[in-house]
Amino acid sequence: MTLLQVDNLRVRYDTPRGPLWAVDQLSFKLESGEMVALVGESGSGKSTTALAILGLVPYSGGTVETGEIWYGGRNLLALDEREFRKLRASEIALVFQDASAALNPFLTIGLQLAEVLEVHRGLSRREALKESARALGDVGIPDPESRLHAYPHELSGGQRQRALIAMSLVAKPKVLIADEPTTALDPAVALAVLDLLKREREERGAGVVLVSHDLELVHATANRVHVMYAGRVIEQADAHELFERPWHPYTAALWRARARIGGERQHRLAAVPGAPAELTALPPGCAFHPRCELATDRCRRERPDLSGLRRAETGVSLSSGRRAACFEKERVAGAHAEAFDA
């Protein structure tokens, strides 16, 4: 079942240096129980997409120029703020990154959780607190009834993070937006958070949009991946296919460039030259061409759209709806095919 469908989203910001489109021509679907990842570097548009799904683009000073975001038979972008507010937290919730910034230090954990339930589910204070204790227990906080009375600073860092996740999950939202949910966390706590998100997907069919720059994380946890560069999706594929045989030179280069633990140490890493594209000064043609070793004259003139491979003989499956926005993707995909044959 499709939970969320984003169609042709385009978001503009007006800056002193002129308008820029943080997101352009973005479309994707989120199915029940699935984790879809938006990966990219700074300026790729991944976080702006998350803001758009939460209806927060106007608050960030931007404008949704075109596009529709469908949820439960309604286009979210056509809702007024009052209607959107009802959905936020109860149906579509953000999993915050930084617990110390997102919790109110003057309110007990119990009141902060209960408030969500009172507002969104109309529960009484008493019922809401009971439900809140259950939510804290669900995320692995020991002795949840007594923890309801604790203030944020009285919890350990890891427990604060769990309490915050409990707050995101307490109203059982169908769609979870997780923007870099583990970057600030120690590795064991990060793993526990990922396990919690997985449980929400498996036990009640929640869908997760994971926004991240961490390719290893995405590879290990997401079902489908949209790689973004300069506001556009440049490659989309199932997670295991994407990293095993990338079609876009940017995806391939990012994956090769990372330091890794397994195997022999490399003398030097396979670095990608240059810096991520500046949205206020995009080059003509493909935005990645100044950093791409395969770039041709055509890439410098013309912008490629997302499409499948032109030839079937590369041996890459065409069934999954994989697409990449690159004129040379057959060469990239073919290079892997040769490497595999050899």
Added chain:
Amino acid sequence: MSALVELVDLTVAYAERGGERRLKAVDGVSLSLARGSSAALVGESGSGKSTLARALAGLVEPEGGAIRFDGREVASLSQAERFALRRRVQLVFQDPFASLDPRLSVEELLGEPLEIHRVGDARARRARSFALLEAVGLSTQDIGRYPHEFSGGQRQRLAIARALALEPELLILDEPTSALDVSVQAQILNLLASLRERFGLAYLFITHDLSLVHQMCERVAVMYFGRVVEENDVAAFFREPLHPYSKALVALARRAADARTLLVSAEAPSPFDLPPGCSFHPRCPRRAELGSRCVDERPALERLGRERAPSVACHLLDSERAR
């Protein structure tokens, strides 16, 4: 190889904000760093790795123990000698957006350390700035520009150039790539590798990123609540980490299937309420194997052989050796 820096039973403590309790952020650490070598301090947040680095750079005063540089105890040096020592140890921070003064031009940023240490005249300083820019892969035409005109990766290059201005022997690099875009991180690590070869620098990385350690370092020390629990050769460490906590960290970094079984609890206890005996015992899956010994007695860091052999602070290894 003679040691460039030696820490002997170093302790650094902080007073709790608004409270009376004291926290030993570094608690009796002994380590040595060879000239021209590259080592890493790893551990979770609150392990004391950054505090140790700050003490080494002379930014916080140790409460006890000694720091020796070239065999001479830093505490015994005169003020002038300590000032001179500052030149030899430089820091590179995580966030080049925060660590570079936005009001200073590249020329001022690179010239300032030279001016403070009264190295050369204006012309010599300018020549030195050009050489530094070239060394870190920036253009000499950048000399009049300001930090905001650079990308994140270029800013980190600039921060490295500034750290190199006084020809230090040791660079302390505190998460030098974690604020950078993924595609740029490899550029900076490659640059650091080349600079080390070219200038014979020693590096001490402070990081939670084990893939960086694998790529860049020869030795690694794992810290847990202010103490070193393992010190090892990097290749051996990744092949077979020895301390139960190291095993968990490596398995987590590898996303190994058994990573969840290697820690009893994902969360560390409060630093103000440390468990008795081995601080790691409440999270250790093997804590019951030696009866109550891990609760009763704190294990010392012991070397398991000769000079370059690993050191581990764990009763389990101790009892295995005894057998």
